[in-house]
Amino acid sequence: MLTKYQIAQRIAKEVQDGFYVNLGIGIPTLVANYIPETMNVVLQSENGLLGMGAFPNEAEVDADLINAGKQTITMQVGASLFNSADSFAMIRSGKINLTILGAMEVSENGDIANWKVPGKMVKGMGGAMDLVASAKNIIVAMQHCSKDGKSKLLKKCTLPLTGLGCVKKIVSDLAVLAVLPTGGFQLLERAPNVGTDFILNATEGKLIIEGEIPEMQFD
Amino acid sequence: MLTKYQIAQRIAKEVQDGFYVNLGIGIPTLVANYIPETMNVVLQSENGLLGMGAFPNEAEVDADLINAGKQTITMQVGASLFNSADSFAMIRSGKINLTILGAMEVSENGDIANWKVPGKMVKGMGGAMDLVASAKNIIVAMQHCSKDGKSKLLKKCTLPLTGLGCVKKIVSDLAVLAVLPTGGFQLLERAPNVGTDFILNATEGKLIIEGEIPEMQFD
Amino acid sequence: MINKVVASAYEAIANISNGAVLMVGGFGLCGIPENCIAALLQKGIGELTCISNNAGIDDFGLGLLLQTKQIKKMISSYVGENEEFERQMLSGELQVELVPQGTLAERIRAGGAGIPAFFTPAGVGTEVAEGKETRTFDGKVYLMESWLKADFALVKAWKGDTAGNLIYKGTARNFNPMMATAGNITIAEVEHLVPAGTLDPNQIHTSGIYVHHIFEGKNYEKRIENRTIKS
C-alpha cells in the first residue's frame, strides 16, 4: 500500500510539460514536490495566484503570500496575482489543464463527495464544487478504504455530493483506476505487492480488470 | 436661446461637491469646463478612467489616454484606470451620482432616444443604454426643437428608444425642465428673454407651468 | 479629489449597529481587516450577518466575534480550521449558508456590478442546487445564482490613498476588491495611507469611488495560520 507521499509521486507522472495545474489541499499539495524541475508546469492557487513556487525559507516567509491550504509559499518566476472572482473565472474558463483533488468517496460514474459528513463534520466545499464543475481533467487522490475497511470507491456515493460525473482518474493507496465514461472503475495499475483480488475486495463499485495489470513504477 | 456652451454652463450648476459624474459625448463634455475648481468632483469616462482631468497641452498628449469621445485628455490627481467590464460594473453599481447625456428626443414620461434614426443614421448606442438603465440621476442636454422647428420634447418618442422612464431633468436651449414621476415636463427656468408661451409652443409633450417661472441666472 | 479619510477604526464603524449585514475581506487570516474586527469586538455590536470566505480561526479574525456570539449568521465557503465555527454550526447556534467559493466570489462581484443573477456550473446535482433554477446552455447544466450585497463592506489593503484608491499585496487581495464594490458603505483599512496622486493610476486595484471611509490601521499582527518552511 502506498504512503500519501507515494500517491503524490504517482500522480505527478500525470502532469505534462506545459500544463497549468490546480492542486487541492492535502495529498494533492504534495504532488508539487515530485514534478521534475525541468518541466514547465504552472500551479494555480485558487486564492489568487498563478505560478505558485516552493515553500519559503525563513527569510522569505510573507504572511501576505499563502496557498489555498493557508500555507506560506513563494512565487515562481512569471507569476501573477488576482482576486478571487478572477481566480474562479479562470477556473471556470477551462484554461486549467489538470485539477487534483482529495475525496471521501467516488462513485463508479465519477461522482465525488469530499466536503461534508452529515451531523458529524462539515468543512465546507471551499472551491471544490467550482473546480469539479469546470475542470476538463480531474484526478482524485484518496485512500481506497476507510479506517474500518469500508470501500470508498462505490456504486453510489453515500455522502453529500461535491459534483456529478466529473472524476476521470483515481490514484489510491492501492491502485490507479480510470473512471470510464460508460461507468465503472478500470484498473490500470496496482500498488507494489498488492494483488488484483485485494483491490477487487476493496472496491464496492464495478471494477473492470482487463488483461495483465502492471505494478506501479517509482523512479 | 442658449448656446451649447450656455447649456453646459447651466448644467454645471447641478453638479454638487463630492459628486462622481459621467459626461456623455457632445454638449455634456463641455460641462467640465464650468465646474468650479474649488469643488471636489470626479469625472468618470466609461472607456476606463475615474478622475478625468483637463485636455492636455501639446507636451502632455498621449495616444493611450482618451475619453469616451476619443479626445485626448489628462488624469486628475487620485485617478484610477480600469477595463471596460469594470467600468460598466461601476456604472451599473449606482455609485455614479450624476449622468449627463445628449438626446434626440425625450418623452414626457422620461423615455429617451439618442442612438438611431431608422434608415438614415445609426451611431450605435455605445454606453448610453447602460448609463440610462443604471443611473440614479440623469440630466439631458438637448436642443428643444429640430432644425425644422419640430419639438423634441414629446408625448411619446418616435425614434428607437435608448431607455425607459429614466430622464429626471432636461436643460435645453430654451428651458430647464423636470420630468415628473407622474409624467409631464415641469418648467423650472426660462432661457433669458424666452417667454413661457414660446416654450409651450415648442413642447409637444405635456408642459406644466406653476407660478412665476424665473429666468436662468449665469454668473 | 474627494477625501475619504477618517481617524480610526472606531470612527469608521460608528454607523454599524446590531443586526447589520457585513462583508469582511480575507482568505483564512490573510488580508483580513484586523482593526475593524477589533473595533466591532470592543463595541460589542451583535446579531451580525457576516459574508466572509472563512471565519478566521478560534482566537483570531472573525473567530473572535464567534467566541463572543456577536455573529448570528455566516455566509462562507469553508469552515475548516475553526472548531468554534464548526461547533456552533453543528449545534445550530449559528446560522450558516455554505456557498461554493467561486460562486461566493462571483455573487459578491455581481452585487457590486449591478448584475442581479447569473449562471454557474458549480454545485449542480448537489445540496447547493436545492431550490435553485437550473438551465442548460450548450448541453451543460448551470445553476442560477443571485447577487450578494451588504450594508457595510470591511476590507483591508496594503496601500491606500486619501481618495480611497486601494492596492492589495500578494494573496491578501482575495475577496477584498469585490467586497469593496458590494457594500452600501465600504470601509477600507490600509497599512500605508498616502496622499492622493502618490499611487500609479494604472496599478490601482480598487477605485476610490467604492470606498467611503479609509484609515491607516495600527498594530497589524498578520498572524500566519500554517507557517510552512522549505524542508
Place this chain on the structure above:
Amino acid sequence: MINKVVASAYEAIANISNGAVLMVGGFGLCGIPENCIAALLQKGIGELTCISNNAGIDDFGLGLLLQTKQIKKMISSYVGENEEFERQMLSGELQVELVPQGTLAERIRAGGAGIPAFFTPAGVGTEVAEGKETRTFDGKVYLMESWLKADFALVKAWKGDTAGNLIYKGTARNFNPMMATAGNITIAEVEHLVPAGTLDPNQIHTSGIYVHHIFEGKNYEKRIENRTIKS
C-alpha cells in the same frame, strides 16, 4: 514558465482562416492590435466576424478590413466616426449586431469566466430587448444576455513577458483584458516584450494562462482620432 513567444504577427495569425470569429481589442483607435490587423489585411483573410467595440475609422484600425470587405459581420456598440462602417451597415452589405457597450464588455467577460448568461438592465424596453427573456429582481426589470466567445482574440498591451503576462497602459486597456480571456486562442502584441520575472506579479492585468502567442509589435502608429488640446 511556459514560453509563449512567436516571432511576428504573421506567425501569430498563421492559423486564422476565412470565416473565423475574432475579438479585436481597442476603443476607437486606442489600444488596437495594429500589427495583427495589418497581417490580416496583407494575408487577405476574409468572411470574418469581428467582435470589437468600434471598427476603427475609415482608413485605420478595423476600418482597413471593412474597406477590403474582409469583414462579414461586426458585433459592436458604436459605429460613429466611421462612414464606411455606417454605409455598409445601412446598405446591408455588412451584418451588424449592435450591443450596448457595458453589455458587450460583460458578455465578453462572461465568455472568459464560464458564465453562460447573466441579467443586466441595459436595453430593457428597447430594440435590444427583442426576443430576449426579461425578469424582475427587486422591482426592476432586467434582460438576460449570453456570453460571447471567439476563435481568436487579438489584444494589444503595453508590456508583456515571455510567459504571456500583460500590462496595459492608460485607457488603452479598455476591452483587451476581457477579450484575452474569451478567445479560444489569444494572440497578444505588445510594445515591450520582457523576460518572465521582470514584471511585478501584483501589477499584471492579464495572467499568462490566457495568452497563447505573444510578440513584440513593430512601428506602432498609435494614431489619435480626436486630438484635443487645452485652450
